Amino acid sequence: MTWRGLPSTLRTDFRDDIQLLDSGFVRFWAAAGLVAALLLPLALTNFWTGVANQVFIAVIGALALNLLTGTTGQISLGHAGFVAAGAFTVAALITHFEAPIGFVLLAAAIVGAILGVLVGLPALRLKGLYLAVSTLAAHFVILVGVGQYQSTISYGSGFTIPSPSIFALEIGSERAWYFFLLPFALGVLLLNLNWLRSAYGRAWMAIRHRDVAAEALGINVALYKLLAFSASTSLTCVSGALWAYHTAFVSVEAFDFDMLIRYLAMVIIGGLGSVLGACLGALFVVVLPHIISILADKIPVLQGLGGKTFDLQVGVFGVAMLLFLILEPRGLAGIWARVRFYFQLWPFKYRAWES
């Protein structure tokens, strides 16, 4: 029984409660969205297909960060370091072994999982502020490590990554990348949704709400924290590896504090703890700079800023993050939910239950 796509409050079955597409309305729009996503490259220029590919890679990274910081409540400021670890796994495996992409991605996932346990171990003793600081310190230490590797192996100039190929199909053009990354990002999205509706997800959310209570409920807090860390860093490293392949060049300068801030901006603007929010946030953060530079070219008032558009982008992220933190902590996902409920419930103002 549904009304305007609003799921019924009366659940008679546990399966009913956890199913992803819970009404014909949602199923219809999910299918329509998938078809639109498949047809999208036909409508986009090469440049905007490239932007879409960056969005897919960012979505994977943002979902990973959201899993750790949003769902499990463990703040991580080491995300750019983990992306760097993934990208440098690609660089190392290709430079030394010329490994195929499937093997490299698997290796990146394993490297990430191990790193996650290493960085997660202090998280068993530290909380809040101190955890944030230790992950930030980990970020700097990883960067110094890969920087040393880069200066000894490539004499500081960075690594060029050749286009990968799968089953003798070369992924070179942006359109080929689009059809490689779209299923990849969708797969990670499904993986995340599945984690969240399983016992893992419920354990992680319990830890976020109060770890002592979670422990009392029989959740092995140490184990689940380490799992959250290694799942998150593993996905992050994979996103870093994909980034390296797509950019075709790896150098340590790319993984600075600004990259960390971009990922934080994605999850904050999108809405901490929301899968939809992480996707919307990734879209927002990747596309906004391009829109700003287009506007800066078109609007006469902004033309005076000329070469300062990059600084302007950074500032816009800062202002957007502050505004969302202060005014709408649930982020874009929160705004979306409010708009959706407004139309679903019209002419009523609110409903008596929270979803």
Place this chain on the structure above:
Amino acid sequence: MNLLVVILIQASFYALLGMGYVLIYRATRVLNLAHGDLMVFGAYLFFQALVATGGSLTLAIMAAALGAALLGAMVYLGVMRPLASYPVAVGVLATIALGLVLRTIVTVIWSAQTRYPAELLGRTGQPITLFAGVNVSGIDALIIAAAVIAMIGFPLLLRLSTVGIEMRGVAENALLAAQRGINIHRINAFSWAAATVMATVAGIFFSIKVRLGPDIWYVGLAGFAPALIGGMDSLKGVLVGAVIVAAAEVLAALYIAPQVALAAPFLVLLVALWMRPWGIFGSREELERI
């Protein structure tokens, strides 16, 4: 001997920075990751005042300190106060965003060009004999002097003045302090203003000694290492933390490699967090443990 003096100068600089972190942490329980950007902003205010006054050091420092105090109070009232009821992590994220905004404002107003305020001052950097056989430049002597004054002055302020006693009360238990009629927002705004002035002082010294550019925020960020090592809520801890970090940095630059020196504060910090997360003089209950 000269090595010790270099460490002393670096430690004084870190102490100035670290005290800003401690002041803000005691007031709002937030690790202020925008401290480096506040430092850059203050240093640019100083530079602007220097240009306006035609190179008068005293006037420029006073103008910059006044501007910084206003900025700090505005940041508290505009950004930190609305977030007061949120988890600590949200406050830390907000300071990161604040840092981005400040950095953009700095580059848009003053451009990313590197400047050398020392040229405007027309100083030649004649060495001053500190005591027999040890020579330091004028600006280094000033850094040490400022750190000593701040190290003696702040504890006295906290112990003797009304506002200092109120600051201690708010740091200890904000709710009780409010019950006793202390305007905690005024006190917190004052703490933020004082911390921003400290950041500005550090920024002024760095810009005279080395250079001024929007990228020097990194230097200010490194200041949280001494504050954490010493204990986030302890002023005397900052001094010890600053000496440890400065020694590690100078020795790493000398004996290992200059690149390692950049990461040295963070490496020391990781070890310190692992061994003694609440810091050398920090109070243990500050750390929520599982």
